[in-house]
Amino acid sequence: MAVTDGRVVGVVAHERLARSGGRAWDNHRYLMVTAVRGDQQRTGLARLLVESVLADLASAGCESVEWLVHPSNRASIEFSRNVFPEADETQPPEDDPYVSFALAL
Structure with missing residues (x-):
């Protein structure tokens, strides 16, 4: 989460995937959401947030991350690419x- 002047301006969330039977897949994460306030979207904050989360995941032993983007969400498609x-x-x-985007860490 990113906070500026006491206001949340961006968040990133991820989750561990579970295999059948409920066993967690510790070396892979699903990036659920990256959200940045409209007035902060051209500042590079989304990139900073995602890259910092990916660095944290990699340092914790995570090997890959994937995320989904709806094709009509052109901004997120372009960001990912x-x-x-x-x-x-x-x-x-x-x-x-x-x-679907899949990234090796």
């Missing part, structure tokens, strides 16, 4: 219509 060009971009049928 521009900030993480090394991410594997696919459109798996099970996630239709979402675009």
